[in-house]
Amino acid sequence: MMTKQSSISQARTKTSMRREITADHFAALLSALGTTPQDRGLQYETLRSKLIFFFTRRSLPFPEDLADEVLDRLAHRIAAGVEISSTPSFALGIARHVAQEQRAKQHHLQVVDEDFWNNVPAQLATQSEEHEIARMERCLKKLPRDEARLLKGYYLATSDNPMETRKTLASNLGISVNTLRQRVFLARQSLRACMTAQQRKEKMIKPPLIKGHRVQ
Amino acid sequence: MTTDRQQLRDYLLGQLPEDTANELDARLFAEDDLLREFRYEQDALIEDFLSNRLIEKEAAFFREQIARSPSLQGKVASLRVLLLALDAQSTRVSHPDPSRYSQYLLVISPALAVMLCFVIFLYVHESHKNVGLNSQLLTGPHIHSPITHPIGGSSIAVAFLSANVSRGPSAPPEISVPATASVLELQVELHQEPHERDTWDAEVRRGSEIFWKASHIPVHRIGKEEFLPLFIDAVNLPPGAYVVRYAPTSAHGASQSRSFLIIKRR
Numbered sequence: 001m002m003t004k005q006s007s008i009s010q011a012r013t014k015t016s017m018r019r020e021i022t023a024d025h026f027a028a029l030l031s032a033l034g035t036t037p038q039d040r041g042l043q044y045e046t047l048r049s050k051l052i053f054f055f056t057r058r059s060l061p062f063p064e065d066l067a068d069e070v071l072d073r074l075a076h077r078i079a080a081g082v083e084i085s086s087t088p089s090f091a092l093g094i095a096r097h098v099a100q101e102q103r104a105k106q107h108h109l110q111v112v113d114e115d116f117w118n119n120v121p122a123q124l125a126t127q128s129e130e131h132e133i134a135r136m137e138r139c140l141k142k143l144p145r146d147e148a149r150l151l152k153g154y155y156l157a158t159s160d161n162p163m164e165t166r167k168t169l170a171s172n173l174g175i176s177v178n179t180l181r182q183r184v185f186l187a188r189q190s191l192r193a194c195m196t197a198q199q200r201k202e203k204m205i206k207p208p209l210i211k212g213h214r215v216q
Numbered sequence: 217m218t219t220d221r222q223q224l225r226d227y228l229l230g231q232l233p234e235d236t237a238n239e240l241d242a243r244l245f246a247e248d249d250l251l252r253e254f255r256y257e258q259d260a261l262i263e264d265f266l267s268n269r270l271i272e273k274e275a276a277f278f279r280e281q282i283a284r285s286p287s288l289q290g291k292v293a294s295l296r297v298l299l300l301a302l303d304a305q306s307t308r309v310s311h312p313d314p315s316r317y318s319q320y321l322l323v324i325s326p327a328l329a330v331m332l333c334f335v336i337f338l339y340v341h342e343s344h345k346n347v348g349l350n351s352q353l354l355t356g357p358h359i360h361s362p363i364t365h366p367i368g369g370s371s372i373a374v375a376f377l378s379a380n381v382s383r384g385p386s387a388p389p390e391i392s393v394p395a396t397a398s399v400l401e402l403q404v405e406l407h408q409e410p411h412e413r414d415t416w417d418a419e420v421r422r423g424s425e426i427f428w429k430a431s432h433i434p435v436h437r438i439g440k441e442e443f444l445p446l447f448i449d450a451v452n453l454p455p456g457a458y459v460v461r462y463a464p465t466s467a468h469g470a471s472q473s474r475s476f477l478i479i480k481r482r
Contacts (some may be wrong), residue, residue, distance in 0.1 A: 038455070046251060050244050052287060053254050057230055057237065058263075059277070061284040088245040096241075129297060136301035155299055156306055181256045187261075191298065 021072045029075035032087050036096050047071070047091055062101050062152075070094045132195075135202075139194035147187040154184050224257040229274050261297050300451055373397035373450060376443075377460070377474050379405040388475040395482050400448065400450040403443040404460060404474060406435070416444055418462035427458065432465055455480045 004057050031045065034040035048067050053133050055063030073089070073094050084090045170180040226232045227240050244250050264270050265278050282288050332433040375391045393400055404418075414435055428448050436443045444462055455478050463471035 046248060049255075052253055052259075052285075053228075054279055056242060056285055056288060057227055059230060059284060060283055064287050064365075065286050066415070080434040089242075092241060129300065132293075132297045133301045134296050137305060140301060140305065145323060150304065151298070154300055156302055162269075177226060181259075182252075185256060188294075188298070192294065195294075206252070 010183060025072075025079040028072065028079040032078050032084065044071075047088060047206040050088070051091065051095055052130055054092070055099065058099055058103075066095075066098055072097075076162050096215065134197050135147075135195060136191070139191050139198065142194055143187065143190060147190065149182075150183055151187050151191075154180070221257060221260075223422070225251055225261060225453065228258055228261055228279050231277075233276075258291070258346050259295065263299075266292070266299060267294055353415060357425070371397050372399045372401055374401045374403065377404045377476060379407050388477050390477040390479050392479045392481045393453065397450040397478055398447045401428065402446040402448060402460070403436070404446060406444060407444040407472065415465045416459060417460050417465050418444060418446055420446065420448060421455055421459045421461065427453075433462075453478055453480075 001096050014114060030044060033043035039083040048071060051067035052063045055066045060066060067198075074091050077090070077094075078087075086199055140151070143151075155164065166180060169179055170177045173180065175183075222241070223232070223236075227237055229239075234238065240250075244254065261270075261278065264274060265282075268275075270278060282292055303384065312455050371394070373393050375393075391400075402420075415432040416435065417431040418429070418433055419426050428446070430446065433444055433446070436445050446460065457475065457477055459473055461471050461473045465473075
């Protein structure tokens, strides 16, 4: 099974001229992306998401690491004083270059996590998932009732023709299908935040391990 | 410029011609709105993948993408857990597990039966007392006919002194006690105000003589009403005028008093 650590090291072997980003370079990149700290953070995440989509559609391994590689190179150029009129467009140019490099090397390295999706389409939950499902159910209960209903209506009512069902749902709610999707997206963001918080909470209450044995 | 969903999906599945895909790349980096559309479409794609709604070629390509991207793996796993959780909730609501349900019933049935019997007993008991109280109120303020309950060879007579019946100073309520009664249970209703004290001291005077006295008497509550139960020896209770005085045991509260007349009935 591939791990994040191994993926990073493999990505490093795949990308040429890998540079370690310094704090100054990173600060220069953020300054080029926005005027306020909030805006800079948001733009950084947006650009990184776009890069991930870019590499994902090309089926390149580890699109997240390749996106980080592009951001590193971009930061280096900005810190070096290269004049850039549009940062996202410049990032796209670097991304195309990185993609070409990867294509050239792809036949040498084929790293695929074959184990991951073996269980993905299974209809029944695996044992490790049951804990996650229980946690998700707790989070669903914490959601405002209308959001929980929305998620149920959106995901559970879709049988043969999900598009039609959702059009009806949107019409019943008096909103457009796009607004419906946006609301579902936001509700899922709330769920993600809840899941993360629950995970942290569970980690905090776990008793410490002493010499490999959990203290009861 | 709008982009239809099929085009976005084809882009995500690597099925667009290269030049069209490159145009979309450029737009993706220029427009933030398009990123949002891609996110929505990727969610829909994951959902279709999990629901086996993709054709084999699409599913194979997407499987390959998932395998190559840890973040996509996270998104797939997250939606899968959500769908399973929603499904589990829905199943639980619409089809409660009958075996579990019957197990619960099996466990709680005896307890419910005992509770039901107890509630019926309380209801009958309190109804009986209320009938007594009502009948006394209906018979007028002057004659109180206590309810008598035989206990062993003798009997206990119950009488209520209501707090809400207005009485003039010259017209104390009369309590008619049967000659056969050995004990008079006098239920003195306390005024409708919050009583912080749960125990009270009371005395019954006949003129200046203390005829009966008790302390730390617990309050008897019936619904919202509170009564002070006084058990007075009825055999040696001569007819005449009496005053009952009562105050919280702590003696911090003001004492209250009520006059009544005892009439012996043959």
